[in-house]
Amino acid sequence: METWITLLAFGLITAVSIAWHMRGSRGAASKRSAPGSSRCGGCGATCPAGSERCPSCGVPLQIYEVIGAPVASNQEAEAGAAHAVVRTDSCVGCGACVDVCPEPGAIRLEGKLAIVNRDLCRGHGECVRACPVGGIFLSTGAAVQRVEVPALGAHFESNVPGLFVVGELGGRGLIKNAVNEGRVAMEEVVRRIAAAPAPARPEPYDVIVVGSGPAGLSAGLEAHRAGLRYLILERGDLSDSIRRYPRHKILMAEPVKVPMYGDLWVADASKESLLQVWQTIIERTGLKVSTGLEVTEVTKSASHFLVRTPKGVCAGRNVMLALGRRGTPRRLGVAGEALPHVFYDIVEMEAFRDARVLVVGGGDSAIESAVGLAHQPGTKVTLSYRGDAFGRIKERNREKLDVLRASGRVEVLLQSQVREIRADTAMLETGGEMKALPVDYIVVRVGGEAPYEMLRRAGISIVMKELTAGGPEERAVA
DSSP states (O other), X not given: OHHHHHHHHHHHHHHHHHHHHHHHHHHHHHHSOOTTOEEOTTTOOEEOTTOSBOTTTOOBGGGGHHHHSOBOOSSOOSSSOOEEEEETTTOOOOOHHHHHOSSXXXXXXXXXXXXXXXXXXXXXXXHHHHOTTOOEEEESSSOSEEEEEEXXXXXXXXXXXTEEEOGGGGTOOOHHHHHHHHHHHHHHHXXXXXXXXXXXXXXXXXXXXXXXXXXXXHHHHHHHHHTOOEEEEOSSSTTHHHHTOSOSEEOOSSXXXXXXXXXXXXXXXXXXXXXXXXXXXXXXXXXXXXXXOOOOEEEEOSSSEEEEETTEEEEESSEEEOOOTTOEEOOOOOXXXXXXXXXXXXXXXXXXXXXXXXXXXXXXXXXXXXXXHHTSTTOEEEEEESSSSOOSOOHHHHHHHHHHHHHTSEEEEESEEEEEEOSSEEEEEETTEEEEEEOSEEEEOOOEEOHHHHHHHTTOOEEEEEEBTTBSOOOOOO
């Protein structure tokens, strides 16, 4: 009798255990993404295939594309044919690769970015040799695009806890993404501050935002709305990154929601129009921005961050870096260089077609800009350099420039210096005389400090991400 009771009890326990296991399995299965679906990089909710926004938190999924993409491997895949891979952080949309590709449709410009069709690409390598900025290489791996970015996790937090990176520096230059990233990252900071015990003194700040571009202002507005003790530091004037925006025209195909303001929609507008919008938002909300303070160092202490500027050190519990990807460009120090037709970089060569463009500089970046611009229909390019010869430049850049000089597509003015910039003229000193050069645009490429160096000094890891033809891997961001 006791044996039967024991067997009955054992069977009952086994049945309960199996039922509990099956219930847990069903629950886990329900949490996994269905085939073709993806996971939101912020809240982790399942998003149906084709979703543009998370159905749970409402955040646009595009802002997590780079974060969710896999880190590039140093080893290429053993199998697979060679194909072109585009460095999206280098491509300037000049179209030189499209012009030389022998396979129709294998590489095309889409949104001012070179896109590779792996099914059509045969790996000839002509595009690699033609690219003026070295932004294309051949690979047998799965990626068709690569981008060098800070290693970020959920909410755009770096591997250094409390140190966030948003906007163009995180890998995407779209204004709508920058606005959304700044807001989403600051919402996380607000949640953490609310859950933490109140500090005994007003210092350090709850958060220090570095940069007043679209990402920095969006983050600052969210901090302002939440009543945080915040500080926004800008190295130049208000929205200096927009003043020196490398795009000629700005197009936003859909409105983006800005904290404390509402929908922002800029349709085929100039950077001056966008700057006026930002100034209106700041005046309406009372957002405080400290200008003329360039951040030179960010270090982590035991309990907070120390942000160093030429005028002193600020302390913050969190830091949000909303810097431009191209760092701090060196200026010429001449009258007129703040005029709207002066650029310090280019990301859309096509915008300068049928124009008279003066490129200033003698390094690889200046040569590459001149070569890319010379490929635009109707563009007349003049390259001004104060030296008597181009010294330390890549041999491929020298060869391309020589070809363009011989064909008359680029005019080179050695031992020349820009002394003044006017609305439609650049005054150059050459051979001891002043020369008035008619121009529509001026591109200044005379060096500067890359922001990644400061990030590395702060302890942030920099990685290379691979973007495939179908987008990043569909995975949750841990």
